[in-house]
Amino acid sequence: xxxxxxxxxxxxxxxxxxxxxxxxxxxxxxxxxxxxxxxxxxxxxxxxxxxxxxxxxxxxxxxxxxxxxxxxxxxxxxxxxxxxxxxxxxxxxxxxxxxxxxxxxxxxxxxxxxxxxxxxxxxxxxxxxxxxxxxxxxxxxxxxxxxxxxxxxxxxxxxxxxxxxxxxxxxxxxxxxxxxxxxxxxxxxxxxxxxxxxxxxxxxxxxxxxxxxxxxxxxxxxxxxxxxxxxxxxxxxxxxxxxxxxxxxxxxxxxxxxxxxxxxxxxxxxxxxxxxxxxxxxxxxxxxxxxxxxxxxxxxxxxxxxxxxxxxxxxxxxxxxxxxx
Amino acid sequence: xxxxxxxxxxxxxxxxxxxxxxxxxxxxxxxxxxxxxxxxxxxxxxxxxxxxxxxxxxxxxxxxxxxxxxxxxxxxxxxxxxxxxxxxxxxxxxxxxxxxxxxxxxxxxxxxxxxxxxxxxxxxxxxxxxxxxxxxxxxxxxxxxxxxxxxxxxxxxxxxxxxxxxxxxxx
Numbered sequence: 169x170x171x172x173x174x175x176x177x178x179x180x181x182x183x184x185x186x187x188x189x190x191x192x193x194x195x196x197x198x199x200x201x202x203x204x205x206x207x208x209x210x211x212x213x214x215x216x217x218x219x220x221x222x223x224x225x226x227x228x229x230x231x232x233x234x235x236x237x238x239x240x241x242x243x244x245x246x247x248x249x250x251x252x253x254x255x256x257x258x259x260x261x262x263x264x265x266x267x268x269x270x271x272x273x274x275x276x277x278x279x280x281x282x283x284x285x286x287x288x289x290x291x292x293x294x295x296x297x298x299x300x301x302x303x304x305x306x307x308x309x310x311x312x313x314x315x316x317x318x319x320x321x322x323x324x325x326x327x328x329x330x331x332x333x334x335x336x337x338x339x340x341x342x343x344x345x346x347x348x349x350x351x352x353x354x355x356x357x358x359x360x361x362x363x364x365x366x367x368x369x370x371x372x373x374x375x376x377x378x379x380x381x382x383x384x385x386x387x388x389x390x391x392x393x394x395x396x397x398x399x400x401x402x403x404x405x406x407x408x409x410x411x412x413x414x415x416x417x418x419x420x421x422x423x424x425x426x427x428x429x430x431x432x433x434x435x436x437x438x439x440x441x442x443x444x445x446x447x448x449x450x451x452x453x454x455x456x457x458x459x460x461x462x463x464x465x466x467x468x469x470x471x472x473x474x475x476x477x478x479x480x481x482x483x484x485x486x487x488x489x490x491x492x493x
Numbered sequence: 494x495x496x497x498x499x500x501x502x503x504x505x506x507x508x509x510x511x512x513x514x515x516x517x518x519x520x521x522x523x524x525x526x527x528x529x530x531x532x533x534x535x536x537x538x539x540x541x542x543x544x545x546x547x548x549x550x551x552x553x554x555x556x557x558x559x560x561x562x563x564x565x566x567x568x569x570x571x572x573x574x575x576x577x578x579x580x581x582x583x584x585x586x587x588x589x590x591x592x593x594x595x596x597x598x599x600x601x602x603x604x605x606x607x608x609x610x611x612x613x614x615x616x617x618x619x620x621x622x623x624x625x626x627x628x629x630x631x632x633x634x635x636x637x638x639x640x641x642x643x644x645x646x647x648x649x650x651x652x653x654x655x656x657x658x659x660x661x662x663x664x
Contacts, residue, residue: 169531171511171529171531172511172530172531173504173505173508173509173510173511173530174510174511174513174530174574174576175501175504175505175510176579177501182501185501185502186501186502186505189502189505190501190505193574193577196572196573196574196577197554197569197572200533200572200573200574201553201554201572204552204553205553211505212505212510213530213574214501215576215577217577241566245628264642265557265641265642265643266567266620266623266624266627266639266642267554267557267560267567267568267569267620267642268554268569268642270566270567270568271568271569271572271573400637400638400641401637401638401641402641402642
């Protein structure tokens with residue numbers, strides 16, 4: 169690790185004031201790891217662990233607010249999350265290990281960095297880590313890389329499971345900065361790599377995530393998260409799907425679908441939702457939705473298998489929630 | 494260094510806080526450290542407090558050999574900066590036995606042949622003890638899932654699962 173100054177934030181204002189000259193330290197499961205690899209080299213850290221952002225509360229509209237410092241394990245196990253958004257609880261529990269989930273926070277999970285090998289190895293080129301150095305993955309080893317949302321500069325996948333469920337639920341990130349407070353939809357929070365893969369999100373340098381608001385989605389009580397990976401547990405997704413269905417007498421009135429492990433950001437599949445809406449629940453419809461979700465997929469040398477894998481993962485998730493008529 | 498809004502930026506500019514003072518309770522005993530903020534909790538335990546039971550495997554949060562309890566919850570000490578442990582209760586493998594009497598989980602690991610080389614064992618045992626207080630289903634597969642953050646290169650997994658099940662009365 170490069171030497172750095174260490175401060176403990178007495179309050180939110182102190183953290184925000186120092187933000188432009190320091191990095192926030194929450195759970196540390198991404199940041200400390202990347203500092204050891206010299207991928208992250210902050211001159212100073214501001215420890216935000218003492219900030220009182222640890223509540224999970226019910227919102228007036230029936231939604232739920234999760235404080236930015238709520239640990240992943242506490243979020244996944246919270247009654248409000250388990251009861252109203254099973255797919256969110258399942259997604260979090262499908263990620264990492266119990267130790268990591270005890271450390272990692274809701275805010276930190278939103279800012280998780282990619283697991284692309286080229287990003288994590290400073291000896292190799294990576295436009296995300298070192299703009300202009302090139303993308304090692306596009307013509308390199310790209311088995312774990314994205315088939316959706318990539319550009320000629322970057323095809324790194326977004327690693328989070330939690331964010332996939334949040335994308336499906338249209339969650340909103342609440343942010344405090346010097347200019348006050350603002351709210352950003354998860355859909356607008358993460359950026360596609362485009363010409364600037366180093367810009368991963370829309371958070372400004374003086375801003376602190378304080379909470380995630382999950383709106384009321386009554387039909388999300390029927391939802392699930394399916395994750396496919398190289399081993400049974402403690403591995404990042406090769407493909408995953410978060411699905412919620414509003415079912416009435418075998419007809420799907422509304423659907424929420426998001427995919428993970430295959431895209432450069434948590435991937436909301438509106439095309440799949442359109443196919444599902446007003447359709448008869450069943451294998452034929454599910455497959456059609458999966459085809460629609462992956463229509464724009466771009467395979468590379470080693471990751472073409474992900475297209476069919478993602479389709480089958482989505483069909484599995486839809487079958488689990490909607491049944492096989 | 495705990496700072497309010499006016500002083501943090503000044504302190505950064507002044508080049509302060511390249512060392513930190515930390516006071517924690519380790520295995521019931523107060524411990525005071527004056528360390529470089531780069532020191533992880535794992536290195537503080539091993540190199541500063543000479544508690545070498547917690548092991549450094551991968552040092553990147555992928556193997557679980559460094560697992561300890563902080564305020565009763567299992568965490569990875571290799572990804573925890575010692576500077577953040579102020580005021581916390583840290584429990585390591587050295588803090589489990591009561592005199593010569595082993596913790597029931599330690600005894601279960603011996604009884605069920607749950608290790609070969611032993612390098613991962615302290616992390617396995619710390620994880621297994623934490624598991625007892627978590628929402629873990631009754632089946633062997635539930636234990637495997639809950640123990641997936643602890644890698645055993647010797648492949649002692651059948652014994653580890655048996656030990657955990659025995660210690661929580663499921664066998």
